[in-house]
Amino acid sequence: MTIYVGNLSFQATEDDLREVFAEYGEVSRISLPTDRETGRKRGFAFVEMKDESKEDLAISELDGAEWLGRELKVNKAKPREDSRGSGGGKSLSNSPY
């Protein structure tokens, strides 16, 4: 599960995000995308944890909270794409439906 973190301060870094999310669980992965042309931070990030239950807790607690002067917008991120592409199909993951 990946967490989408929006409305971030441009001064925020991956390490800062890791510390903040580490309060709710061990951070497995951090992603801080930037614009491919200028390299400027777009003000959002992606955080992944080892325990999904901790992610849900972090989302509910950090969403709407103020951080570095900006109100955090935390939500579950869209899955970028399945890593499989060869002949394959969609993942057999259990859908929410």
Added chain:
DNA sequence: CCTGAGCGG
């Protein structure tokens, strides 16, 4: 990189 859109490779 000096910026404000919310979803990346």
